[in-house]
Amino acid sequence: MTKFGSIGLRVGVLWLAVVVIWLFLGWLRDVVWGSGYAGYTLAGHMTSAALATLLTASLVMAMQRVFDDSARLKDIGLDLSVTAVRPFLVGVLAWLAPFALGLGLCLIVGWAAVTPSVEWAEILAFLPVLVVLVFLLEALPEELVFRGYIYGQLSSAMSRLWAVVIQAMLFSAWGAALWTIAAGTVPIERIVMFFFMGLVLGMVRVVTGSVWASIGLHVAFQTVAQLLLNETRGHFTIAGADMFQLVALGVVPFSLAVMISGIFYKGPHGWMGRQGKAAVS
Template sequence: MLSAKRPILAVRISIVLTGALLIWLGVISVTQRLFGEEMSFHAHATNAVGVFVLAVPLVVAARRYLDRRTWSGLGVTSLRQGWLSFWGGVVTWLLPASIGLAVCVASGWVEISLHSPAMQLLGAVLLLTVLVLVYEAFPEEAIFRGYVYRNLSAVTAPWIAIIGQAILFAIWGTTLWVVLNGWGVLAERLILFFAMAVVIGCIRAISENIWACVGFHVAFQVFMQLMLGDFYVQLEISNQQALILATAGVAFTFATTVAGFIWRGPTNWKHAEPDPPQLENAAGMQSER
């Protein structure tokens, strides 16, 4: 079985993305039946655990049985290397976003008022970091900047792979949101998901590690859910659109520049990066010869 011919690329990616979409929709559907459609900690935590325990094994299984390649080939490094890359990814978001936020507040374009205790804010940051990591960041990055990107970059130039995975992420994410929230979110989500995926795809190419992508994703989502949501902490924002432009807009624009300073050295944008088979596969094929 190990030396059998693999399904074609389009089939492999389609299986993973369809499976992932069904997992997200299925888990959310079950959660809504259990806890209702209103936002709650129990619903958020259940979604996170449900998606993680189903989506990550999906990628592992696809990598082994569809790709017949190693898990590490996706850019998942050791814990020590991954930890450093994770924080590098956090910085690629946090540094430009913080500068943009500081300028925005100092100029009076946005006023932010905290109506919750400081310790509650700290607790919300820590809690959201865990929930975002488990529910969104790691599963989505493993699928798109891991599985999809690696399969595409094995047969085409990385810059094309970045665009390809961004298109697929935009379609996948927008489909999920339209099913759950209706057609009114179509244009907004399509643009947001495509832009986000291009930026994180570039970070993937520069860092050669999906943990950097996870770090960026966590920082972005934790910040936005804190600022634009009102469940975990009470913040009053005078101008949300200006806040988004000053933080997300600035971070999306300059994240790759920051990444270039963190991960120094040449980045391959032009040449496909072959994805060699597992050692046991190679040994098996040699023995057949």
């Protein structure tokens, strides 16, 4: 088997395995806690988050051990040391700063209005819990798989640019597969959203040389989105939600995130060159 064929096999196996893991988590949630919003509990959310990180990290490390004679997450850009703090914070800032700009634009122009539905003390008390849940359920496992292992495999055989594009396509296909199986429809808007989100996250990972930066961006985005838009918890009421999501949560922050990351990590990054072994910051 050629090197590219071998890489395709590894990526395909991991992609399918991650689909199975998330389907299992959804099945477990429905069986134990009940389906839909009516079945939401904080305990169920915490259990799903812990299992998502545990199963995904174990899977990735097993893939490394079997195929690459290594089980170190550091080899795919996830350095478990104090050096992770800087790229993580850069990723958070790269999304939060332009989000604040987009939010201000929406409020000033009158495209949207954001009103707290509960006391600020309750919101601030829940915020750290939500950050941890987002980190464990979405940001860490998804970035470890797509911007970590999959990007690392692809970039060893092709240019960084193509590796970023293809991992974004796989990320989009993963999200679409889960949604289609769960809802029975092909979600075109989610396919597009996941692709561009994966593209930006992949570019931030290249610019910074660290998966921690894409994790930081992912945490910032998901935390804000879930805090403001989750109807089950009811922390905020948003008038003009569609425009708010498009401008403040979407176009403005995701358009500027790579540029902001580049301010802290100077190039050139050799987009048309191969990564080789995953860079670690």
